Amino acid sequence: MVLSTSSVITLKINGEKYTLPVDHRTTLLDALRERLDLTGTKKGCDQGQCGACTVLLDGRRAVACLQLAVAAEGRDITTIEGVADGERLHPVQQAFLDLDGYQCGYCTPGQICSAIGVIEEHAAGWPSAVTEDVRPEAGPPSLTAEEIRERMSGNLCRCGAYVSIVEAVARAAEEQADERRLNAFEDAKEVVA
Ligand code: FES
Numbered sequence: 015m016v017l018s019t020s021s022v023i024t025l026k027i028n029g030e031k032y033t034l035p036v037d038h039r040t041t042l043l044d045a046l047r048e049r050l051d052l053t054g055t056k057k058g059c060d061q062g063q064c065g066a067c068t069v070l071l072d073g074r075r076a077v078a079c080l081q082l083a084v085a086a087e088g089r090d091i092t093t094i095e096g097v098a099d100g101e102r103l104h105p106v107q108q109a110f111l112d113l114d115g116y117q118c119g120y121c122t123p124g125q126i127c128s129a130i131g132v133i134e135e136h137a138a139g140w141p142s143a144v145t146e147d148v149r150p151e152a153g154p155p156s157l158t159a160e161e162i163r164e165r166m167s168g169n170l171c172r173c174g175a176y177v178s179i180v181e182a183v184a185r186a187a188e189e190q191a192d193e194r195r196l197n198a199f200e201d202a203k204e205v206v207a
């Protein structure tokens with residue numbers, strides 16, 4: 015029996031469907047960059063150590079160099095090309111721009127995708143390795159610089175732009191928390207009306 019070493023797969027990336035034949039050993043990172051020309055996702059170490067290739071899979075952070083493309087079929091994949099809302103930058107992108115959260119920019123797409131995941135994880139109440147009180151009744155920890163550094167520690171920046179990156183993540187998290195509170199308030203008003 016001859017075993018097939020390739021398959022035709024369909025990937026859903028940034029809301030668009032892409033059908034392509036791939037060797038089963040192709041990583042999601044190589045499929046994005048080499049096959050689909052989505053080169054915003056960067057290759058740094060290619061072994062899961064630097065975070066440059068971070069994308070969102072079903073809204074959660076994943077390093078695309080350790081993910082096989084065939085295993086990503088059926089998942090919602092978001093890359094840096096898909097985080098803005100048309101011409102409007104994602105709040106994390108805007109904060110990186112405003113606060114100089116980069117120098118060469120090579121790590122930046124991964125940092126931004128990771129930060130989007132961090133803010134969602136924190137809003138959902140997930141503790142980190144530096145959260146002091148992890149009891150559910152303690153509620154989510156405040157997103158201090160220490161919490162941000164720990165949660166972003168899988169994303170390396172050779173330029174050392176960490177100080178500004180932490181500030182950018184903190185600002186975007188605050189803005190998104192304000193937006194959530196405003197939406198909850200508007201929803202409550204509608205229920206009362
Ligand atoms: S290129 Fe994927 S973690 Fe470094």
Ligand code: FES
Binds near residue numbers: 117118120122171
């Ligand atoms: S901005 Fe250059 S590696 Fe991070």
